[in-house]
Every structure is written in C-alpha cells, then in structure tokens.
Amino acid sequence: MAKALDHEMYNYFMQLNDAEKKSVIQMLKTFVKGKESSVRISIEQYNQELQEAEAEYERGEFATHEEFVKQIRKW
Structure with a gap:
C-alpha cells in the first residue's frame, strides 16, 4: 500500500510547476517539523x-x- 501511495504522490508532484513544488515542499517540512516539535x-x-x-x-x-x-x- 505504501508504494502505491508513494507512486501516486510522486505522479501528482511531477505535474506541478516549480513554484507549486516549492510550496508543497515547504508544507511537508512544516508537517515533519510539527512532529518533531511535539516532544x-x-x-x-x-x-x-x-x-x-x-x-x-x-x-x-x-x-x-x-x-x-x-x-x-x-x-
């Protein structure tokens, strides 16, 4: 299941322009940082x-x- 989800996310990501990709990456960094800061x-x-x-x-x-x-x- 994880590989299918990774593949789907990759396919959508590749359809974005550079500005949109930067925005998504920033959002993902925020999610990961949020997990780290929960300590x-x-x-x-x-x-x-x-x-x-x-x-x-x-x-x-x-x-x-x-x-x-x-x-x-x-x-």
Missing part, C-alpha cells in the same frame, strides 16, 4: 530559547511585516 522540552530549554530569540531581536536579526510580505510575494 516536550524542559522549562530551562524553553527559557534558553526565549533568551536566544530576544538576543537576536536586540541585534536586529528579524524581518518586519513589510519585509516578510515582500518575501512571500516573491514566491
């Missing part, structure tokens, strides 16, 4: 990630809403 983390790790994110923000390592919208429109 609970410790409060210490959570706080560490928050500190790292705050440090990135303070260094100016972020995209504004306007920049993000421009990036999306390029897809």
